[in-house]
Amino acid sequence: MIDKNIEMHIPIDVKIILECLENNGYESYIVGGSVRDCKIGKALPKDYDITTNALPEDIIRIFDKTVPTGIEHGTVTVMINGDGYEVTTYRIDGEYLDNRRPEGVTFVLNLKEDLARRDFTINALAFNEQHGLIDYFGGRLDLENKIIRAVGEANKRFQEDALRMLRAIRFAASLDFHIEEKTLEAIKANSNLILNVSNERIRDELCKMMVSNNSTKALRGLEETKLLEFILPELQKAVGFNQKNPHHDKDVFEHILAVVENSPQSLNIRMAALLHDIAKPNCFTIDKRGIGHFYGHDKKSFIMCQQILRRLKFDNQSISKISILVKEHMNVLTKPSDASVKRLINRVGVDLVRDLFALQRADALGSKSSEIRLGEISRVEERAMAILESKVPLSVSDLAVNGGDLMSEFSIKSGKEIGEMLKFLLDKTLENPELNSKEKLLAIIQHEYKK
Structure with missing residues (x-):
């Protein structure tokens, strides 16, 4: 579906990239999360991903400053006014052998083929000012109905990249959407595949869930879909x-x-x-x-x-x-x-x-x-805040003496005993801050510590 009546805020730098590609005879669209967030009225996106039928070498030729950040997958970062914007050639993914990444990509000329490889319908939306909103998979309706739905066959999407299961849980929580039934059942059926995803990628998704407005919904979603027992089996033991x-x-x-x-x-x-x-x-x-x-x-x-x-x-x-x-x-x-x-x-x-x-x-x-x-x-807390404001000594570094003073005064070599002395002095000053002078602290070591 194409809707030319949709308006979307596009930053000047992004417009420059889109217009430059179009002036050189190529298609170009904003795609993915920035379109989704603008459509549901969230704060202006920070990141704008651009897709085009221009090949990576064309992108590098057209723009003055580029960085080949993911050129093997068709992604070139275009630098405009000091900021970088990822521009990716339309592509279809090769075979997924490890539930994490495709073996390779094939560049295509058709936008629909590119959007068909994406994870969820709400992320398979594209926009430019000339054609408006491009929606081949019902993403606009799913946004309106607050639904997370896989593009095409859900089992296939999750078997391609198992991290998408965590992304489904995160989007459902952060957007306060619900996961469509077939998509939810596919997550349950494929939950064990999350073991093939790196711990770093799992950590990043978990962190995003934990700081979202609805982190408890995300945690319940992890438990319901059986993902929890694979990524946090210790927490699964707490259920019930x-x-x-x-x-x-x-x-x-x-x-x-x-x-x-x-x-x-x-x-x-x-x-x-x-x-x-x-x-x-x-x-x-x-x-x-x-x-x-x-x-x-x-x-x-x-x-x-x-x-x-x-x-x-x-x-x-x-x-x-x-x-x-x-x-x-x-x-x-x-x-x-x-x-x-x-x-x-x-x-x-x-x-x-x-x-x-x-x-x-x-x-x-x-x-x-x-x-x-x-x-x-x-x-x-009230007592602690008063103590912090008073600037009394609270750590070894706040003491009026240091390890060098103790070594010099008592002819001790650097080692464990110096640390023990400093801890002893700190304990004394925590009880009585007035003791925190070099003369008094050295006297304490002389008369009390060395008894």
């Missing part, structure tokens, strides 16, 4: 796990979903929320009264969290921050002293402590009778 505890009115999985939903849209906090109770099924014990307990689940969840994040190829900094939040999520101080709050800040880190309070608050909201715990969290 009865906590048998008066503080909880939900099973472990439903509690985790509630914590995720109550967390701010920060990837670190959302991932910590997802994994904060991941070890509970492994820690479950039940007492003589029939009450369930999960002793040490925070520490074991910390270990499992690191293992999962490494498996999904998260970067080291993210692994460190997320796992610290998981490890500390149970440390809500009921009677916070300045020293105990300072130690909490020291363990978590100044840049992460606010995230911890956000996670703890979400955890409380996901539990039964949360009012008391919410009050405790607020008191600790």
Whole structure:
């Protein structure tokens, strides 16, 4: 279907590319997500993908500055005013042998053939100002009816690239659409193929789900389609796990979903929320009264969290921050002293402590009778903010002495003992900030540490 009555905002640089291709005798269209997002009235897209019947060598010849970013698949990045725009030749994909990528591509002259290889009807829309909206597969109607539907045969689309199953879940969640029945059944039938997709690609889709407006819908979609047991088997164990505890009115999985939903849209906090109770099924014990307990689940969840994040190829900094939040999520101080709050800040880190309070608050909201715990969290947070504003020493780097001072004063070589001394001094200054002077700290080492 061609609709010439559709208007779409096109940035000046994108117009330049389209017009340049057309002036040289080629077809060119904006395609995919930017057309979809404009059609449903989302904020102006950041990325505009362009498709054309010009061959890669034609694109390179026509434009002054290009980068052959994916030339083997027909993609050339055209640079306009310092920004790059991907321009891809109409193509059909070769045979998929690994459920991840085609063995090769064949360039074609027909736009419909190019759109037919795309994943979902809502992503198989094309637009230019001359012809308007091009819709061969019912994508416009599916947008209006809020439907995620595979282009053509759903089984074939997912067997070509198994990551499309995760994309279906993500789009359904982020757009608040529902997955068409045959497409949904095809995901269930092919869910095991996700094992053929790299952990990096899975991680990227999962991260997008977790920061979306409807991350819990995505997680439910993963569980319903059996994808969860392949990408996060540890979380699958939480589904339906009865906590048998008066503080909880939900099973472990439903509690985790509630914590995720109550967390701010920060990837670190959302991932910590997802994994904060991941070890509970492994820690479950039940007492003589029939009450369930999960002793040490925070520490074991910390270990499992690191293992999962490494498996999904998260970067080291993210692994460190997320796992610290998981490890500390149970440390809500009921009677916070300045020293105990300072130690909490020291363990978590100044840049992460606010995230911890956000996670703890979400955890409380996901539990039964949360009012008391919410009050405790607020008191600790208020005390922590006052301490941070006071600029008192909170870490070894804040001390008035350093390792060099200790080595020089006490004729000690660099090694483990220096670190132990600095930790000893930090503990003293957390109790009494007035001790943080070089003279006093060296005296403490002389008279107390060396007893």
